[in-house]
Amino acid sequence: MSEELPKAYEPQQVEKKWYDFWLKKNLFKVDPQSKKKPFCIVMPPPNVTGALHMGHALNHTLQDVLIRWKRMQGFETLWQPGTDHAGIATQNVVEKEILAKEGKTRHDLGREALIEKIWGWKEQYGDRILKQLQALGASCDWSRTRFTLDEGLSRAVRECFVALYKKKLIYRGNYIVNWCPRCQTALADDEVEHEEKKGHLWHIRYGSLIVATTRPETMLGDVAVAVNPKDKRYSKLIGKTVVLPEVGREIPVIADHFVDPKFGTGCVKVTPAHDPNDFQMGLRHQLPQINVMNADATMHSNVPEKYRGMKREICRKHIVESLQGQGLIEKIEEHTHSVGHCYRCNTVIEPWLSEQWFVKMKPLAKKAVAATRKKRVRFFPKRWEKFYLSWLHEVRDWCISRQIWWGHRIPVWYCSTLGLSDSWTLGCMSERTSVRASERTKCPPIVAIETPKKCPKCGGKNLRQDEDVLDTWFSSALWPFSTLGWPDKTPALKKFYPNNVLITDRGIIFFWVARMVMIGFEMMKKEPFRHVHIHGTILDELGQKMSKSRPETCIDPIDIINKYGADALRYSLLLLATEGQDLKLAESKFDTGKHFCNKLWNATRFALMHLKNYDGKPDSEANLTLADRWIFNRLQTAVHSINMALENYRYIDGAQTLYKFIWNEFCDWYLELIKPIVADNHATQWNLHRVLETILRLAHPFLPFITEELWQALRQSSGRTVTTGHGELHRTGHGELHRTGHGELVEPSLVVAAYPKPLTKIPFVKEATEMMLIQTVVTAVRNLRGEHGVSPRQKIQGFIHVASKNKRNILMKNQNDLKELAQISELQFIEVSQKPERTAVAVAGDIEIYVPMQQLFDVGAERERIGKEITKTRQDVASFEGKLANKNFVDRAPKEIVEKERARLQEHKERLQKLESALNSLSLEGRGEG
Template identity: 40%
Template structure:
């Protein structure tokens, strides 16, 4: 390797290695491999989205897992792709259309508009993929999927038809969450409850049968009064029981004749008589609870709000055409004019907002498709019983609670961008015999080959709500069996759900009479199939057999219901078939929930706040490795992440440290040293090897618990605070010396440590670790498939075994010996500091060792103390009075006549130290004097305390002696 530059420059390195990995197909999973499988599917980002910090966190974790698994010898599939994101994408294209051509989408028509969306996708779809590559994501790009791919779309259709056949999908007129801006129904999960400041209006109405008797009604939505069809009271409420059955005069619309304003007073248990006035206005067409009351009492429905949130004709002349919020104000004015308004007091209540458009949703009655969730019990059980693990596991409770209380899923959306519902329908005048015959003709098994996994069973026929056998021969037989004389002409409603393209074509060709449902499916109705639909389902592909169920899923807790829970259900429903030979239908074994990325102030990152940094800018500025390392360092399991650019800076600094540590090795010259000679190992060599072993164990523990912040912290500590701060500094004693054999051996130790360290680093900081792996020449030492070609396939380091430890004499006592020496050095440096010796000045020390040291150890001491010389003095040596002295475990250190020591300050410091020792000694003594303690405590803890007491006492003696020397 050419000489390394002084600072690490990621820009020169990252793209080079990513291209290399791609060219060598390093990310491509081989289903035929004999290695055990490891797989993850990416949570597909929005195809037109941009990388944000949430993606960085999420994908870095996935990449760490994938790279670690490769080094563990697994065959890894990390399957990437994107999501079509129905509403978000459609809105984006609509906006562009409005801006550039000043047209709403309806001016273009559905077909032309969809062409525009695809154009947009072609233009922007690669952006986020390329950004993921910049981050270093080791995805198998050869398998990249998009939820609107033809193959994927067929899966979605198949799933729809299967569930439809089972009767789990149905169409019905229900109250749904309607978004007046997007003008589509939403699922319950897409509605966010928000506190909203408004008013509670009290208005009075007269009881028609009892002139002069008035009821006061409380409402937050006076604009819906024209839609009221009853007022309800609790039948047990003594204030009102006598009024049930009578009528009130509804104040709006004002222009109606009195008889059309009369609505009944009904009794319903739902009414809480503690709340408001105990009288509830019932608007069945615009409120879910009211709709239920209306159903119980067979109340008429009056719709007064249009799909776009404006008021319609039935709302009356005063409100007609107004937006619902404007209408609220006008309704209040009208009530005031009628002197019906009693009061309006400020009030805060929770209102459901459309998550996408951020406007209050409007409960609205409409015809929609619903799904009764499949496999709910199995899905609950697998998590409850721990066969699927959540990390952190508290999310299991949230998951369980949701599954226990779920309602049917509204899966249809009144959008154009998405998977169009594969149902064709027709209102058919005729007799059943002829109709069945016609249908049999439409569904004749096609002459075109079907893709593997699809067959004629992917077809369902419903006539007037009854399902018929989906087979042309059987239908014809049935038709023939109907006696003509009984078969009368009437209207039949025929629905045909099919995946088969040729039947679909037949239905289209059947002319204007058959028409495909105009709605599309909720985007999540496609992404819940992601773990298997991306692997070639319904065909039993090699990929599916090898890599399904997947191993880990990494995602945010905000989509636990939207995506995770539904994927589990889909897994059971569609992958539970025995022919796959699966032990279980779990789509994944572990779910890791990341935190939510917030800014320094703890606010969620969002486009509107503009508080989300652009990860690509951060990569440009600091490097992808720095971004990854910094993010992981600050992202503990289960906690939200308070992101700060300082974290990335930390990552950059760390990479630079690693770079320079390698540069230091490089500057000592020579080839890679393979063999370590146990006979030549210094204390420091043994110490760093033991520390390396400890680091490997820590990493393994952290990985087992998915604690990536622990892992990065351990790596940081080991490399910076142990290897660089102590070992590298100590090794200078060898390199500045003349013993070539020792130099070679030290290089061998360094090469051993660095080559292991780089491997430990690789999953976290893939680019720099690869660069240095090659640059340092470690790749040349390895077989091609075990690191020779790339560090990606180098084996993950194992903790040292007993044989290794014995061979190199790595007893644990070396840790204590070197730790004691290090502590002595720190105190010695402190002595310099207290003596006001400038950092750049070398000092002549005298050292009175407690035991005869090896010459090499003295050299190390000298270097670490930045000493000009370290004169060993005999045991009976007496330093001159007033010499700054350090008494430590390994001996005494004198700093004769150096600097301008501030005697009083030094005395003060020593006294403070002695006080600290006193209090520690007192604490331990008190414990040891307590018989309860000495008899109940484990032997090891007792021993620990006794040792601690001795240590503190020794330290106190040393400090006292130093103080005495100063005073002398």
């Protein structure tokens, strides 16, 4: 026997010890050569600059529960960890730091130096979030940790880019894109967040017309005014021209169906270089595109001199003032509209014309849709499937080039043999567009996995790589196979692709899930994963998303781990994680998990105290008490439902079942029942041991740390001869042996112990029913005490009448338990006629328990109590009678339902009768007394 456990669970001392032990024993390490069935989850790679937040905590708890469960079930489990290089975010972080520390911008440093600095930063801080995941208990194979920008994954990105380019699924084009003037890069459509903003609608006179605009500063790039062809007001003007104020340019009036005659004045200024709709309109009418802004959203040199270099917001002010001065502002209206913001830095997005690389999405989406229809990819809960399909149906081409330096540089080279200047790489995209090196040389771009030595067309050696890098999500899209070694045909890739399940938040279904499915099919010909489990989003107490910009809304998981323990954090989250529903969180919620851990801790403490003299040897089931049999029945029922719950991603059901079983059955009833006898009953000791040991295995995926601590303590307490219930231990594939050869344990850990398997037939069903009867009677007596304010410890005398012979036998046989739990000193089984005078009565079904009043019970209170029960029972009886009096019900309802109602009516009638007679005798007594 080891030292006794402390009185309360102290997670801080336990967690680190076991996590280190698991790592040291390589228990999370996968063996791709193993013959065991594979089970693989890839972690949604957290942002390398990130710190663990509650969303991660929930997401990784769910993954860990699943992976630990499967590992214990004997699967070869891989939980693939890693981080994402998060191009824009990471570059922003490091740029800010350099500016603060050295006062330098990235341009002062230059590309190579900045990238070097970022790698340095990554080496120093990049594993912070992974360490935090370890504190949570995440059982990933850390030896396989990958980073989207590491060498292998970069090769995968280049392979994929080249393959898609060759299939004409990647193209380069001059389009209007979402441009963040602060990050100075293009963004994909879904990287733009729209916010409702109060603004103005300025009505500006353009010669004979009045246009309405929310962005007067873009008028400098206007090339036309459009009206609806059916709009009679303006039909005469179509084909005419007007003079653009401020600029003096003559621009045509065109007719286009896009224009809504009912909005504003019905006249739209057309600025193809600064508005996506105008861009399309411009293409339809072959209009020029005049870019009036620089990359930083200051005004370009092609606008009137007085506006050049102004920020767009300032320019707007000046233009409006100038127009007002000329009397050209006809009206200013309040106008609310949604404005796009950069999802990384919240700067207002500028729609901007530039040359970018795109992925053609329609053909990819088609395959993904087909596969989803064929159930190759299934969503849990199912509704997210529709959500994802509807996005795929309307998918637009994906802008994948980013004008930043941190990321996978686009594997495209341009031949510049003719000795052109570098002008095409300048920051201003319009200039860059106007001078294409490749166009001048007439050599096509070279798209290659390896850096080319010379131009295959002209043999020129003056090659220059495209300056842009790829969207981070491009590399994330390859994650399910790039992490397994692709493009090499590794054993891991063979064994673990497709992955079994992806667990994530709905927020990245478009960004990531859909793109993985599309790219997975395109590159691997197979779905990346079979199931997608979408869990809820964590909200703060007020139901708002937790946001770094409002730190007061955030609860830091690491704080919670320090204060409550990782198991408490995990378990509390699991109890809140309703299927796919968002969860409101307040710190107080973590008490539940903490209390539960402490309960389990103390139950084990109790067991260890009472197992001190247990020899660790099995006994015979024949020697088990009713309580022993009952708890074994309840245990097996729990085993069954917890396995079912996990099978269906219903973590909350699993966690709740565990809670109820451990707290309300094992602790509240079983431990109380065995208390008086366990110390010298070998069979019960054996049963207590096996049930507790199974509980710890059952609970381990939910509560990895405390269960390991307790399981090891239990193991040591009974020496090494104890086998693990129904289980044997699994080999992990690496390092030492962890299983029982023939009952002998070598370096065991709960991590690789067998998960309790549901038995084909749940045992001791009869005993479970018997126990229920005892519980009913005990509860009835306790209720009586409670209602009369009689102390739970105050022993009372009891007389019990049981109409059914069978039930009476059961109760007689187990009267010691009954007496113990109900604190009855003397219990007599009687006929109704033998009922003593002056008693309080509890009625449970067809059983009556009479308790002599003595000084403990108050006649008045008892009359009142019974009166209340009678009222309620009468209501019940009336309700059943009403139902059964309804001919339609009796004729049409299923027979068994009608029978059930009849039985219930009978039961309640009897109960009523008993209560009435009890009240009656009390009343007589009352009169007698008076």
